[in-house]
Amino acid sequence: MFNEEFRLDSPIRWGMVGGGRGSQIGYIHRNSAKRDGLFDFVAGAFDINEERGREFGTNIGISGERCYADYKTMFAEEAKREDGIQAVSIATPNGTHYEICKAALTAGLHAVCEKPLCFTVEQAEELLALAEKQNRIVGVTYGYTGAQMIHQARNMIANGDLGEIRIINMQFAHGFHSSEVETNDPGTKWRVNPATAGPAYVLGDVGTHALYLAEAMIPELKIESLMCSRQSFVKSRAPLEDNAIVIMNFAGGAVGNLWASCVNAGSMHDQKIRVVGSKASIEWHDEHPNQLKYEVQGEPKRILDRGMGYLYNEDEHVSCDRMGGGHAVGLFEAWSNLYRRFGTAMDRVNKGEVAKDVVKDINFPSIYDGAEGVRFIENCVNSADNGSAWVEYK
Numbered sequence: 229m230f231n232e233e234f235r236l237d238s239p240i241r242w243g244m245v246g247g248g249r250g251s252q253i254g255y256i257h258r259n260s261a262k263r264d265g266l267f268d269f270v271a272g273a274f275d276i277n278e279e280r281g282r283e284f285g286t287n288i289g290i291s292g293e294r295c296y297a298d299y300k301t302m303f304a305e306e307a308k309r310e311d312g313i314q315a316v317s318i319a320t321p322n323g324t325h326y327e328i329c330k331a332a333l334t335a336g337l338h339a340v341c342e343k344p345l346c347f348t349v350e351q352a353e354e355l356l357a358l359a360e361k362q363n364r365i366v367g368v369t370y371g372y373t374g375a376q377m378i379h380q381a382r383n384m385i386a387n388g389d390l391g392e393i394r395i396i397n398m399q400f401a402h403g404f405h406s407s408e409v410e411t412n413d414p415g416t417k418w419r420v421n422p423a424t425a426g427p428a429y430v431l432g433d434v435g436t437h438a439l440y441l442a443e444a445m446i447p448e449l450k451i452e453s454l455m456c457s458r459q460s461f462v463k464s465r466a467p468l469e470d471n472a473i474v475i476m477n478f479a480g481g482a483v484g485n486l487w488a489s490c491v492n493a494g495s496m497h498d499q500k501i502r503v504v505g506s507k508a509s510i511e512w513h514d515e516h517p518n519q520l521k522y523e524v525q526g527e528p529k530r531i532l533d534r535g536m537g538y539l540y541n542e543d544e545h546v547s548c549d550r551m552g553g554g555h556a557v558g559l560f561e562a563w564s565n566l567y568r569r570f571g572t573a574m575d576r577v578n579k580g581e582v583a584k585d586v587v588k589d590i591n592f593p594s595i596y597d598g599a600e601g602v603r604f605i606e607n608c609v610n611s612a613d614n615g616s617a618w619v620e621y622k
C-alpha cells in the first residue's frame with residue numbers, strides 16, 4: 229500500500245527546461261514531481277521564447293529571478309546559489325535533449341529526460357558514460373510503466389506464471405496525425421522534421437514507449453535481430469515515418485512484433501502489449517490501465533484488477549498502489565510513481581550511494597533504458613532504409 233508518510237529529509241531542489249505554456253507534456257512533469265513532496269520546484273527555463281517563459285514561470289509560482297532565458301544561464305546561475313537546483317527535467321523537442329542532458333550532467337545535476345534521449349547510439353553512450361562518471365541519476369519518462377499492473381506483469385513473468393516466454397506483441401498506434409495536422413500545429417511540426425525530431429518519427433515518439441513496456445515486464449529481454457518497414461503515408465513527412473512495423477528475434481528463442489503509428493485512424497492511443505508464454509498469456513492496454521488480462525490455456529479468462537490483495541506484493545521503493553481497488557487511476561498516478569522512484573534514487577545518490585547500483589535496486593526507466601531506445605531506433609532505421617533487410621542488432 230502507498231506510504232504517504234514517506235518523505236526525504238530535504239526535498240530535491242528541482243527545475244525544468246521546456247514544458248512551457250501550451251506544451252503537451254510540461255504540466256504532467258510538474259504535476260507528477262510535486263505530487264508526493266519529494267521535489268521542490270524552484271527554477272525553470274521554460275520556453276524557447278524568453279519573455280513568454282518568464283511570464284509563464286512567474287504565473288505558475290516561480291520567482292522571477294529564477295525564470296531564466298535559457299538552460300545555460302539557468303545552470304550557471306543556479307550553481308552560484310547555496311540553494312541552487314539539484315535536478316532538472318528536460319521537456320523540450322527531441323533535437324535539444326543531447327546537449328541539455330550533457331550540460332546538466334556536466335553541471336552535476338541529476339536529470340529526468342524526455343524520450344528519445346538523443347539521436348545516435350554514439351551520443352547515448354557518451355551521456356551514459358558521463359552519468360556514470362558524474363555519479364548522477366538520469367530518469368527517462370516512459371510514463372505508463374509506473375502503472376501498478378506493469379509491476380504485476382513483471383512479477384508474474386519472473387515467477388514463471390506464464391511459463392517460457394514465446395511471443396511479445398507490442399503496439400502504440402494512435403490516429404491523431406492521420407492527416408497533415410502539422411500545417412497548423414507547431415507541436416507536431418517539429419516532430420516530422422529530422423533536424424528537430426531525429427532520424428525517426430513514430431518509432432521514437434511512440435514505438436520506444438511500447439518497447440520499454442516489454443523491457444519493464446521482462447528485464448532480461450535482448451533483441452538479437454530485427455527487420456523494420458516504415459512508411460510516410462502523409463507524403464510530406466518523408467523521410468520520417470508516420471507508420472512502422474518491426475519484427476524481432478530475441479535471445480533465447482522468443483519473437484516479437486511492434487506496430488508504431490500516428491495514422492491509425494480513429495484510434496485514441498492504443499498502446500498495448502501481449503506477452504505469450506508456454507502456459508499462459510497476459511495483455512495490458514493503456515486505455516484500461518487498471519486491468520491486466522490473464523489467460524491460462526484451458527481455463528476461463530481472468531481480469532486482474534489494480535489495488536487487490538491477490539496481486540504480488542509491492543516493494544517499498546515501488547509503492548505504486550495509491551488508492552484501493554475499483555477507483556479509476558491512470559496516467560497521472562503512473563507518472564507520479566515514476567517521479568517518486570526518480571526522487572528516491574536521486575536522494576540515495578546524494579547520500580553517498582553509487583547511481584549505477586541504485587538504478588539496479590529501484591525499478592524505473594533509467595539512462596540505460598533511454599540508451600536502449602536510441603539503439604532500437606537506429607537499428608530500425610538501418611533495416612528500413614536498406615529495403616527492410618534483417619539486421620543483427622548492434
Ligand SMILES: NC(=O)c1ccc[n+]([C@@H]2O[C@H](COP(=O)([O-])OP(=O)(O)OC[C@H]3O[C@@H](n4cnc5c(N)ncnc54)[C@H](O)[C@@H]3O)[C@@H](O)[C@H]2O)c1
Pocket residue numbers: 245246247248249250251252253254273274275276277298299319320321322324342343344369370371414415416433
Ligand atoms: N513521455 C511521454 O509520454 C511524452 C509525451 C509527449 C511528449 N513527450 C516528449 O516531450 C518532449 C516535448 O514534447 P511536447 O509535445 O511537450 O512539445 P511541445 O512542442 O508541445 O512543447 C515544447 C516546449 O519546449 C519549449 N522549448 C523548445 N526549445 C526549448 C529550449 N531550447 N529551451 C527551453 N525551452 C524550449 C517550447 O517553448 C515549449 O514550451 C519531446 O521530446 C517529446 O518526445 C513525451
